[in-house]
Amino acid sequence: MMSANNEMHKVDHIRCSHVGEHCATSPGPAKIVVRDFHAGFGETQVLRNVSLDIYPCQRLAIIGPAGGGKTTFLRSLNRLNSLEHDFRHSGSILLDGQDIFASNVDVARIRRRVGMLYAVPIPLPLSIYENLTYGPRLAGIRDRHRLDELVETSLKSAILWDEVKDRLREPAHNLSGGQQQRMCLARVLALEPEVLLLDEPCSGLDPISTAKIEDALDELKSRYTVVLVTNNTKQAARASERTAFFLMGEMIECGPTAVIFTNPRHGRTSDYITGHFG
Amino acid sequence: MTRQAISNPLHADEGADNGAPPPQINAPRHRRQLRIPPDVAQRIVVGGLWAIAMSAVAVLLFIIVFIMVKGLPHVTPEFLLQAPAKGGRLGGVSPMIFGTIAVAGLAVLIAGPIGVITAIYLTEYTRESKLTAFIRFGADCLAGIPSIIFGLFGFVFFADTLGLGISIISGALTLALMVLPTIIRTSEEAIRAVPAAFRDVSFGLGSTRWQMVTRVVLRSALPGIGTGIVLSIGRSISETAALMLTSGMVARHPSSVFDSARTLALHFFTLSREGISMPKAYATAAVLVLAILMINLLAYWFMRRFIARVR
Amino acid sequence: MRASQGMPKRSPLGAWLDRKQDLFISSILLVVALSAISGLVVITAFIFKEGLPIMLQVGVGKFVSSSDWYPAEGHFGIFPMIMGSLAVTAGALVIGGVLGLGCAVVLTQFCPRWAVSILKPSIELLAGIPSVVYGFIGVVILVPMIRVHLGGPGLSVLASSIVLGIMMLPTVTSISVDALQAVPKAYRDGSIALGATHWQTTRMVILKASRSGLVAAMILGMGRAVGETMAVIMVAGNTLDVPDSILAPVRTLTSNIALEMGYAAGDHRKALFATGVVLFVIIMILNTIALTVSRRRSRRKSGA
Numbered sequence: 001m002m003s004a005n006n007e008m009h010k011v012d013h014i015r016c017s018h019v020g021e022h023c024a025t026s027p028g029p030a031k032i033v034v035r036d037f038h039a040g041f042g043e044t045q046v047l048r049n050v051s052l053d054i055y056p057c058q059r060l061a062i063i064g065p066a067g068g069g070k071t072t073f074l075r076s077l078n079r080l081n082s083l084e085h086d087f088r089h090s091g092s093i094l095l096d097g098q099d100i101f102a103s104n105v106d107v108a109r110i111r112r113r114v115g116m117l118y119a120v121p122i123p124l125p126l127s128i129y130e131n132l133t134y135g136p137r138l139a140g141i142r143d144r145h146r147l148d149e150l151v152e153t154s155l156k157s158a159i160l161w162d163e164v165k166d167r168l169r170e171p172a173h174n175l176s177g178g179q180q181q182r183m184c185l186a187r188v189l190a191l192e193p194e195v196l197l198l199d200e201p202c203s204g205l206d207p208i209s210t211a212k213i214e215d216a217l218d219e220l221k222s223r224y225t226v227v228l229v230t231n232n233t234k235q236a237a238r239a240s241e242r243t244a245f246f247l248m249g250e251m252i253e254c255g256p257t258a259v260i261f262t263n264p265r266h267g268r269t270s271d272y273i274t275g276h277f278g
Numbered sequence: 279m280t281r282q283a284i285s286n287p288l289h290a291d292e293g294a295d296n297g298a299p300p301p302q303i304n305a306p307r308h309r310r311q312l313r314i315p316p317d318v319a320q321r322i323v324v325g326g327l328w329a330i331a332m333s334a335v336a337v338l339l340f341i342i343v344f345i346m347v348k349g350l351p352h353v354t355p356e357f358l359l360q361a362p363a364k365g366g367r368l369g370g371v372s373p374m375i376f377g378t379i380a381v382a383g384l385a386v387l388i389a390g391p392i393g394v395i396t397a398i399y400l401t402e403y404t405r406e407s408k409l410t411a412f413i414r415f416g417a418d419c420l421a422g423i424p425s426i427i428f429g430l431f432g433f434v435f436f437a438d439t440l441g442l443g444i445s446i447i448s449g450a451l452t453l454a455l456m457v458l459p460t461i462i463r464t465s466e467e468a469i470r471a472v473p474a475a476f477r478d479v480s481f482g483l484g485s486t487r488w489q490m491v492t493r494v495v496l497r498s499a500l501p502g503i504g505t506g507i508v509l510s511i512g513r514s515i516s517e518t519a520a521l522m523l524t525s526g527m528v529a530r531h532p533s534s535v536f537d538s539a540r541t542l543a544l545h546f547f548t549l550s551r552e553g554i555s556m557p558k559a560y561a562t563a564a565v566l567v568l569a570i571l572m573i574n575l576l577a578y579w580f581m582r583r584f585i586a587r588v589r
Numbered sequence: 590m591r592a593s594q595g596m597p598k599r600s601p602l603g604a605w606l607d608r609k610q611d612l613f614i615s616s617i618l619l620v621v622a623l624s625a626i627s628g629l630v631v632i633t634a635f636i637f638k639e640g641l642p643i644m645l646q647v648g649v650g651k652f653v654s655s656s657d658w659y660p661a662e663g664h665f666g667i668f669p670m671i672m673g674s675l676a677v678t679a680g681a682l683v684i685g686g687v688l689g690l691g692c693a694v695v696l697t698q699f700c701p702r703w704a705v706s707i708l709k710p711s712i713e714l715l716a717g718i719p720s721v722v723y724g725f726i727g728v729v730i731l732v733p734m735i736r737v738h739l740g741g742p743g744l745s746v747l748a749s750s751i752v753l754g755i756m757m758l759p760t761v762t763s764i765s766v767d768a769l770q771a772v773p774k775a776y777r778d779g780s781i782a783l784g785a786t787h788w789q790t791t792r793m794v795i796l797k798a799s800r801s802g803l804v805a806a807m808i809l810g811m812g813r814a815v816g817e818t819m820a821v822i823m824v825a826g827n828t829l830d831v832p833d834s835i836l837a838p839v840r841t842l843t844s845n846i847a848l849e850m851g852y853a854a855g856d857h858r859k860a861l862f863a864t865g866v867v868l869f870v871i872i873m874i875l876n877t878i879a880l881t882v883s884r885r886r887s888r889r890k891s892g893a
């Protein structure tokens with residue numbers, strides 16, 4: 001534990017030297033701007049007063065204890081929550097300056113631009129190929145070559161191509177759990193989204209599959225804005241540039257991962273990170 | 279006390295029901311010891327229950343074997359391919375096979391889409407409300423109405439008021455109303471069994487609700503819906519009372535859906551009730567029962583596929 | 590480059606339609622759903638429209654309490670048929686209730702998996718056998734047996750009750766199975782842990798907890814029996830007297846309609862529709878009782 005902390009200190013120094021102080025130092029304008037966001041279901045208030053900037057081509061990790069509203073926050077970013085009849089919210093979420101809750105937005109288009117990967121792999125009851133082309137077809141892509149190309153590139157990005165290139169017509173549930181989750185990642189990538197939301201994508205996976213997913217994310221960070229919810233603080237430390245800590249519906253703090261993990265401003269953040277929580 | 283309890287089990291039972299609560303947790307065992315020991319009672323009752331269950335299976339087997347043994351020898355190719363002659367004493371049942379397929383097929387063609395759409399509405403396009411409760415209540419009531427009432431209704435409404443006459447189409451419309459509740463109920467159950475996560479995934483990949491329903495939900499629910507449809511076909515084939523009053527008894531090959539057609543079940547009823555020809559009656563029953571067996575097998579197969587799919 | 594950006598821009602109207610799509614589709618589906626259910630309203634309306642006038646003309650009280658059914662002379666009294674329907678239904682309830690509940694208890698409590706896979710399809714198949722086949726078997730097997738061993742004409746309340754009892758077995762069983770399976774497993778485990786035998790547990794815990802569902806099963810089974818037509822015509826004898834023993838022949842409401850509809854005209858036909866009205870009312874009362882009983886149960890369950 002000690003040595004890990006020391007390691008992080010070093011990383012912190014290197015990062016801080018060219019990234020500088022937290023939120024102010026952003027590479028360009030924010031991709032997603034969340035302001036005074038409150039959300040809840042019916043009578044239960046789940047998120048309170050969340051304000052957060054998410055920058056392009058960076059990975060933001062969201063950590064925090066169970067029930068803190070991380071999933072609810074993530075599902076607000078692509079308006080998946082709006083499917084719950086009793087969902088209500090106030091405040092704003094801007095994607096490239098556009099309010100995603102405005103009455104005239106095309107929700108399906110928002111969801112294509114902001115793709116999501118769930119905690120457990122959920123292959124649709126279709127073949128691997130059909131799973132991957134499900135989104136692009138709905139987006140209106142009919143051209144076979146274009147679809148084939150999308151399938152290949154997204155499977156390669158998810159480090160799955162070599163394993164499945166000869167069995168694309170097989171039912172997707174024939175794949176192993178780890179392969180299924182990478183297929184789900186590829187399925188999102190085939191939409192060519194701008195933002196990737198990942199809700200504890202490795203929580204059900206073995207270390208090797210986890211490593212593969214993390215490798216894939218590492219490759220992807222240069223092209224996508226990534227928001228990664230994770231219960232695994234080590235993963236957050238490894239696989240993100242910035243980290244936000246959510247506690248009981250509030251965002252306690254947000255900053256460069258190295259700072260959050262070594263020098264958090266709030267006692268509760270450090271309690272959580274060092275495992276003294278509760 | 280002990281003696282009385284044994285000699286008068288009725289009295290003892292009363293005592294057990296009204297008696298004060300047992301003082302200790304393991305009292306029941308102690309108390310029951312005074313009468314028939316529980317393990318003996320258990321054995322007697324379970325034996326009796328098994329006898330009941332086995333008698334149900336025995337009745338089924340008896341019906342099938344009896345009809346097959348008596349009827350199959352008379353089921354010849356000519357019987358299946360010829361029209362009846364001399365009121366059914368001679369010839370076969372080909373117009374009835376045709377009529378049965380026409381009436382049952384048409385009924386399911388009408389009720390299938392309406393039932394599935396209703397189920398989609400109830401499950402995917404609305405939340406539980408007074409309206410859905412009303413629709414479900416209506417379907418439940420419809421399911422409870424006896425077939426002879428459907429027959430009366432089809433007779434005045436389809437045949438008479440709408441002027442469709444005693445015809446295949448009148449019979450099919452009447453049957454469609456009869457099987458609608460089954461189709462709604464089974465489709466609803468099949469759709470509800472589709473994992474909720476599929477909906478999240480589909481929406482997450484940018485589908486509209488309709489795209490989600492048609493491409494994911496219906497696709498997974500299809501075998502389950504198929505089970506309901508196949509069972510409805512079975513019910514349509516078996517139906518007699520409603521069809522007697524709507525599609526009629528004419529024993530000729532129908533030339534259009536506005537012609538009357540006698541179904542197999544009605545033909546069998548006529549043959550046996552009027553004592554026209556027992557061999558022909560048995561043969562018709564054998565064809566009917568065989569059809570029902572095959573349909574149930576098909577439904578079973580659909581069910582297996584459905585379970586495999588939403589597993 | 591990105592799919593979402595490479596998409597052609599929608600026209601404002603198209604985009605608006607896209608946004609309102611759910612609403613449009615939902616309204617269309619609702620219309621279909623309501624039209625499906627409107628069948629019930631139309632059925633009720635037409636049956637009453639055809640049957641009620643003659644009932645009022647004869648007098649509702651006289652129609653249901655008179656024993657004179659002479660359609661040619663304009664005497665319409667269906668008391669014997671009402672009693673006939675009640676008699677065969679009561680008999681069927683005894684037989685079908687015991688058989689159906691017994692099968693349900695075996696299926697849910699005392700059945701190894703392999704036996705479930707025989708018993709369950711058998712009972713489903715029993716539901717699929719056409720009623721004319723049941724009636725036929727009744728005529729060729731049961732009726733002669735009753736005639737020889739118990740006396741009377743054979744065509745009787747008893748024969749009808751047995752045939753109807755077997756026919757209602759699948760209904761009673763399947764609804765009872767649902768009710769029995771709805772009892773939380775913890776109840777059963779708790780009782781067994783206290784030292785009760787399996788049967789004591791079933792009797793004192795499971796049957797008690799699922800009581801209202803079982804009542805609903807019985808009532809819906811009765812509905813089946815009251816409404817059954819063809820099988821009853823074949824085994825009941827169809828005489829116009831109030832039955833005085835279980836070996837006496839009877840005519841039920843349903844068979845009255847089916848037997849005479851073929852040649853009835855004028856007031857006679859209307860009186861058959863009126864018979865249908867009485868049958869309809871009986872069925873609706875049974876259904877409503879069953880639905881409220883089982884609704885109360887589900888409300889209690891969700892409230893807990």
Ligand SMILES: Nc1ncnc2c1ncn2[C@@H]1O[C@H](COP(=O)(O)OP(=O)(O)OP(=O)(O)O)[C@@H](O)[C@H]1O
Pocket residue numbers: 041044046064065066067068069070071072073084231
């Ligand atoms: N659809 C919903 N309806 C009502 N309440 C909900 C709904 N979804 C979530 N909640 C509530 O919101 C709170 C936050 O849930 P959420 O799933 O966002 O937490 P989380 O931080 O993702 O937790 P975990 O780490 O366990 O995944 C919980 O108390 C939960 O009960």
Ligand SMILES: [Mg+2]
Pocket residue numbers: 070071072199
């Ligand atoms: Mg979560």
